Amino acid sequence: MNDRERRPLLEVENLRVEFPTRRGTLVAVDDVSFHIDEGEVLGVVGESGAGKSLTGAAIIGLLEPPGRIASGQVVLDGRRIDNLSYEQMRRIRGREIGMVFQDPLTSLNPLYTVGRQLVETLQTHTDLGDDEARERAIALLSEVGIPSPRVRIDQYPHQFSGGMRQRVVIALALCINPRLIIADEPTTALDVSIQAQIIVLLKRLCRDHGAAVMLITHDMGVIAETADRVAVMYAGRLAEIGAVDQVINHAKHPYTHGLMGSIPVVGHDADELVQIEGTMPRLTAIPSGCAFNPRCPEAFEHCRAARPDLIAVEDSQVACWLYDPSVERAVSLE
Amino acid sequence: MKGPGPTPLLRVRNLVKYFDVSPPLITRVLNREGRTVLKAVDGVSFDIPAGRTFSLVGESGCGKSTVARLVVRLYEPTAGSIEFDGIDLSTLRTRKEMEPVRGRVQMIFQDPYASLNPRWRVVDIVAEPIRTHRLIDNDADIVLRVGELLEQVRLSPADGAKFPHEFSGGQRQRISIARALASNPDFLVCDEPTSALDVSVQAQILNLMKGLQRDLGLTYLFISHDLAVVYHISDFVGVMYLGRLVEWGQGKDVFRRPRHPYTRMLLEAIPDLEMSGKQRKAVAGEVPSPIHPPSGCHFHPRCPYADDRCRAESPVPIPVASGEVACHGVEEGRLPDRASSTAA
Numbered sequence: 204m205n206d207r208e209r210r211p212l213l214e215v216e217n218l219r220v221e222f223p224t225r226r227g228t229l230v231a232v233d234d235v236s237f238h239i240d241e242g243e244v245l246g247v248v249g250e251s252g253a254g255k256s257l258t259g260a261a262i263i264g265l266l267e268p269p270g271r272i273a274s275g276q277v278v279l280d281g282r283r284i285d286n287l288s289y290e291q292m293r294r295i296r297g298r299e300i301g302m303v304f305q306d307p308l309t310s311l312n313p314l315y316t317v318g319r320q321l322v323e324t325l326q327t328h329t330d331l332g333d334d335e336a337r338e339r340a341i342a343l344l345s346e347v348g349i350p351s352p353r354v355r356i357d358q359y360p361h362q363f364s365g366g367m368r369q370r371v372v373i374a375l376a377l378c379i380n381p382r383l384i385i386a387d388e389p390t391t392a393l394d395v396s397i398q399a400q401i402i403v404l405l406k407r408l409c410r411d412h413g414a415a416v417m418l419i420t421h422d423m424g425v426i427a428e429t430a431d432r433v434a435v436m437y438a439g440r441l442a443e444i445g446a447v448d449q450v451i452n453h454a455k456h457p458y459t460h461g462l463m464g465s466i467p468v469v470g471h472d473a474d475e476l477v478q479i480e481g482t483m484p485r486l487t488a489i490p491s492g493c494a495f496n497p498r499c500p501e502a503f504e505h506c507r508a509a510r511p512d513l514i515a516v517e518d519s520q521v522a523c524w525l526y527d528p529s530v531e532r533a534v535s536l537e
Numbered sequence: 538m539k540g541p542g543p544t545p546l547l548r549v550r551n552l553v554k555y556f557d558v559s560p561p562l563i564t565r566v567l568n569r570e571g572r573t574v575l576k577a578v579d580g581v582s583f584d585i586p587a588g589r590t591f592s593l594v595g596e597s598g599c600g601k602s603t604v605a606r607l608v609v610r611l612y613e614p615t616a617g618s619i620e621f622d623g624i625d626l627s628t629l630r631t632r633k634e635m636e637p638v639r640g641r642v643q644m645i646f647q648d649p650y651a652s653l654n655p656r657w658r659v660v661d662i663v664a665e666p667i668r669t670h671r672l673i674d675n676d677a678d679i680v681l682r683v684g685e686l687l688e689q690v691r692l693s694p695a696d697g698a699k700f701p702h703e704f705s706g707g708q709r710q711r712i713s714i715a716r717a718l719a720s721n722p723d724f725l726v727c728d729e730p731t732s733a734l735d736v737s738v739q740a741q742i743l744n745l746m747k748g749l750q751r752d753l754g755l756t757y758l759f760i761s762h763d764l765a766v767v768y769h770i771s772d773f774v775g776v777m778y779l780g781r782l783v784e785w786g787q788g789k790d791v792f793r794r795p796r797h798p799y800t801r802m803l804l805e806a807i808p809d810l811e812m813s814g815k816q817r818k819a820v821a822g823e824v825p826s827p828i829h830p831p832s833g834c835h836f837h838p839r840c841p842y843a844d845d846r847c848r849a850e851s852p853v854p855i856p857v858a859s860g861e862v863a864c865h866g867v868e869e870g871r872l873p874d875r876a877s878s879t880a881a
Binding site for chain 1: 596597705707708735736737738739740741743744747762763764765766768769770789792793802803804806807808823824
């Protein structure tokens with residue numbers, strides 16, 4: 204594809220999110236850097252507690268206190284946005300960044316009709332009149348595939364099924380044509396058949412609107428068919444980032460490798476699934492060196508001593524000492 | 538002959554469960570309405586041979602969890618029979634009659650955070666079935682047995698002194714499994730045991746369950762909405778839609794050659810890991826409300842092959858390769874082969 208012409212819409216550099224507590228500071232996101240180009244879908248995967256949702260929240264300035272960005276920066280279209288005031292940030296959210304959350308019921312106000320919520324959002328960010336805004340809202344509902352939008356617009360969220368609600372949330376996120384969409388587990392609460400509908404919809408809308416998407420999920424299947432690139436997070440750090448095909452079919456990091464093997468696949472006859480022993484460390488007890496070393500089948504002395512940084516391996520970037528030629532016991536690449 | 542094996546451990550016939558979801562009497566009288574009945578399970582029959590795994594899959598609201606609860610008698614069936622090892626459970630009326638069966642059938646629940654009492658120590662949680670069924674009398678032996686059980690699920694006997702909040706989700710699910718095994722059951726009903734867990738932990742639990750089945754000869758009724766998990770763990774698979782079993786058979790058979798249009802639709806909706814960037818075929822429509830299910834075959838409004846007969850007449854299961862399928866189209870042979878249906 205014409206990757207050369209793309210330029211990064213979002214650049215995240217050395218992002219570090221901390222939670223000061225009485226017992227010390229917890230580092231939930233540690234030195235995370237990535238970028239998303241215009242019209243590109245970046246998948247962010249990892250198990251619960253890996254820091255993927257916090258990364259999303261930090262980008263849109265919605266970290267719950269006492270969580271805070273301790274260092275690093277977030278640049279949207281050449282403009283730094285992590286140090287803006289609440290009011291400035293509020294204007295960017297909605298107009299330039301749209302959000303889709305996991306649970307469609309909690310992201311809609313149950314006391315207002317769907318139409319009122321759409322119209323309110325539209326009028327906050329544009330100067331459409333009441334009638335125009337309503338017409339635009341109806342057009343949006345029909346664009347996200349809600350049948351008979353003229354009737355549905357006056358209904359309340361509880362009158363919609365889960366899949367339909369998620370469509371409304373997507374319509375809300377898209378209504379101002381944002382340049383960046385952050386979708387945090389948009390399909391997790393939905394049945395597999397509805398999931399497919401939502402994924403197809405998200406993909407089509409992004410293509411039509413040319414928006415960049417950060418898709419946060421723990422579902423590798425969703426990533427495989429939606430994302431252009433994938434970032435794998437573990438214990439607050441990036442373990443691996445690269446093109447979707449590279450990461451899924453030729454995983455470099457032992458964690459990614461284990462993660463892929465642990466997913467059951469229809470048509471794959473295996474008596475046992477690949478098993479990563481143990482669980483992700485708690486933030487209070489992140490091991491020294493590489494955070495994955497106690498669970499890693501390939502760990503050696505150096506892994507316990509020092510933290511690996513991302514290094515380029517083929518087309519991906521991997522944070523693993525196995526791939527660092529300057530470290531002894533590194534594997535040779537064939 | 539009906540059923541996959543000669544001696545099924547569990548035999549379910551025409552199982553029916555209706556829930557009365559009527560508004561209060563006064564509202565009904567004022568609005569001149571009758572009772573409203575939700576047909577959660579509407580005539581389901583299947584067999585599970587000893588030592589095997591039978592899985593029920595389907596979208597939310599299809600009645601799969603209700604079947605699980607009926608089998609362990611958390612619900613009373615409205616009609617139909619559940620035969621466990623030759624004993625018809627519906628004839629067992631008193632607690633005393635139920636007791637010998639109760640110990641042999643155990644259940645593992647979906648949410649390991651809600652299914653363990655947070656104020657009990659793990660040793661007491663796991664020992665509860667032993668005490669209830671008076672399997673071991675003296676306390677020292679009970680503690681030894683609990684230690685054994687904890688080791689069986691790859692925890693350490695020392696973990697018994699801890700409380701559930703000290704464990705992660707996967708470890709809690711191991712505790713639930715240890716508790717289920719405490720009464721030496723031969724049949725486990727597992728209602729979405731891994732859907733609250735991360736994939737790497739899910740792999741640990743699935744491997745553990747398969748290992749236990751091998752070592753102890755357990756029989757599983759496995760409920761899940763995740764087709765890949767079901768493919769991995771099952772010998773037999775049943776697909777449910779709106780309270781009815783639309784298709785069942787040997788797992789590999791159902792997945793390789795799905796016959797019912799609903800099964801085909803579900804399989805096509807699975808995200809594919811290997812063909813990155815492939816467009817997944819979206820399933821049209823949504824599950825209708827089970828309070829007012831469509832006439833005839835419940836699936837006809839979403840089915841691309843539906844005709845007038847499907848709209849009017851409810852299909853009867855007919856035998857196919859290793860199981861049964863309930864579809865007029867299959868019966869009449871007017872469905873295209875799967876290969877051509879995906880190409881179209």
